[in-house]
Amino acid sequence: MIATQGPDAFYKGSLAQALAIAMKQGDGIITLQDMADYQAKLRPSVHATFHGYDVYGPALPSAGGVTLAMMLNQLEVLPLKQQGRFDAQTVHLIAEAQRRAYHQRAMYLGDSDFVTIPDFLTTKTFGKQMAHTIDPLHATPSDTLTPTPKLADESPDTTHFSIVDEQGMAVSNTYTLEKSWGTRLIVPGTGILLNNEMGDFNPIPGHTDRKGKIGTQANLIKPGKRMLSSQTPIIIKHHGKVTHVIGSPGGRTITNTVLNVLVNCLVFEMPMSQAVQVPRQHHQWFPDRIAFENVDDPAFASLVIQLKQMGHTLTGASKQGQGSAHSIAIDPNSSQRIGVADWRRGGAAVRQTKQESISQ
Template sequence: MLRTALLLTCLFLASTSSAQPQAATVESKGGVVVCVSPPAAEVGLATLKKGGNAVDAAVATAFALAVTWPEAGNIGGGGFMMVAPPGKEPTCFEYRETAPAAAPVDVFADGKVTWLDHKAAGVPGTVRGLALAHAKYGKLAWKNVLMPAVELAERGFTLNAVLASGLNHVLADPKTTNAEFRRVYGKPDGTKWQAGDTLVLKDLGRTLRLISEKGPDAFYTGELANLLEKEMTTGGGFITKADLAAYKANERKPVHTTFRGFDVYGPPPPSSGGIALAEMLNVLENFDLKKYGRWSPETNHLMIEAMKRAFADRARFLGDPDFTRIPAELTSKEYAKKLALGIDLKKPTPSANLAPEILLDKESDSTTHFSVLDTDGLAVSNTYTLENSYGNRVVVRGAGYILNNEMTDFNTRPGFTSTKGQIGTKPNRIAPGKRMLSSMTPVIVLKDGKPVLVTGSPGGRTIINTVLCVVLNVTEFGMPIGEAVSAPRLHHQWFPDSTSFEGVKQHSELVKGLKALGHDVQEHRQGDAHSIGIDPKTGTRVGAADKRLDGKAAGE
């Protein structure tokens, strides 16, 4: 996910612009779909108009994104879907990839296997996860929900400037060596893609049609499983038909905390997002941020210090809960109060002091999010990924989809944790069938039992802090959703001990104040938070498409 964020930065023209682009918003009394790809947003909206609910629309959008946003939309990856049914507790559908049975713990340790290797692919979870959510909450027939994606792939769809640029970028990269990727995504005449060109994905369309007609088992058994195993055999990868047949998605209880009277729900492990977000909000609840103001050095100093502590705990404790015992206290108010008491209001805490038991060595890091709300108030927040932009840039021959490189989200050098951000702690080391730790943080915020915010973002480890910024902007500072999404974002991940901030030029006095306190501050673009805000008094919904990259908010 980190390399995805870096590529998105390149495509954004300037990662150090003086102001963030304003979110594109749509106001509605009915259903809303917000995502990075306009054609996929239209598919989601059309699904709502056909009588589908938010889960139907989310599944339709996700499969459409596998066609129209190939750098991150996928059936070859995995993710997390938060669902909040009206009047009921939210739930989480977890469909994170797993390590193949044959993958050794130290496969990446010597640097010879890279993120572009077949060995970097984990067992895909997307199809199983979307099917699990649909089986429990969907209203429309599975085939009807998938057919728009099938038609987009088989008939082709029109590229816009952002997607054309992204395809040209990855095709021009000499590291993109997979012949099938170049055949499928290269322009047939060998020239560069232009806005207005049509991209047809016949093999992917056939795969999606099989899944639509035969259900999710079509992906994990039979012909499609044979094609993936053959691809692995040819490329030296680890995934087998047995790995595919054994894969299961899970419905899990979300992480829940309260903040200023709001109920905040996020994904549980193997995502680190829900726990880290809850920990940070619980710490910040001990301070009067409103008194200081959103763009004061005091507020942002406190945010940075909360981020450091949460990310240190992420490295200490978090991994697949089926393999790792995760302390329950991480999301408790009492634990957060202890952490808050350790924050010095006058200076930063050095990151090395926050987890002294983790030995530090010296060194000689694609996702997309969408939000859906239907007329009845059923809310869906979904984040899923291929890890890097376009995954490992391998297309499964005959099946037409791109593989993830999620194995690199494990701690790839066991025992090696560096001051530059590499983590080697035990909870997230490779093991057969284990799910790699994720930063994906799809979130639903409720007030008096009703959704007021649906949000999430791509961006590697920055995801968690992007979501923190949006949640604080809405709940603590009362920003309208468009402003909350557009506002500059802040990030600190424990190591490296440095802060990134989008608004260096825009908020020069804030940056001056942070540097005076002792913070190192750099400017970087962060996130792509397609969100929905709901007015609890009027019920009006506002979809906000984050225009840092692309996107559309579509409303009934």
């Protein structure tokens, strides 16, 4: 319908009318006029460089692009490769970069139409400044970075897909209903399942959300404002050619999941299959802890002990693991596309030929 009738079919036509009726029946607040007034925004992607690679991520209010850039700018000047990927020093440095980037995320990021975003956040200079505050042997207590706010919760129930065609054109797409099944309301006659993404806002200062957590000033709810999310679909290029397409679901862990895969590929030179499958780590400033997938695995017992000696608190990830990074790497010599489906959730890597497309 949208392909033949354009966006008005959704915002002003029969779909909009059906949605407005369903909203009213469900005691929702979105009206037909709200649908007609809504405008999609096309914003430039966030561009970062990392060891000679160009990394392109989403613009605000998807926080992933800016947050990932802040982490990469720190890690680029830190001695990551001196040790192995799961050496305590490496995990410590990555966690500290994550801590600092997520701190800045909470303090400053929101819809850029409503919030003034500091220009310095994604600069190399600021990345170096943050990196220089990292103690190589000791964890930085999160509450020393700033007074402690509690952060709004984000659901991990999101979906990501990565695509590369025969000409090298790439798509990295992350989309979400927020919680499982969103609002659990289907617009009659359409098959459209409505999300509950509004839960990512902080309604008013001091207002607790459904889990009793309070968000920060930049993401307060306002009419016409878009809520902050953690979506981080990225495309990586080297010498102008696409080399990697990465993204993941996972709520607030999304950006760190993408960082894990990216660092595994670009710093530790893992093939994509290994980069996606190995254990992941996550630190989001508050709560002040490293979530490590294999925290109870005897093979990582020494790592866990060393990190605790540095002052870190460690927990495990969720039962299904951290994220689900269905990703693609492109061999720079053969141009072969290598798709990898993450074992943590359902999904698959699929190749389609021209003949298959024609026959379908």
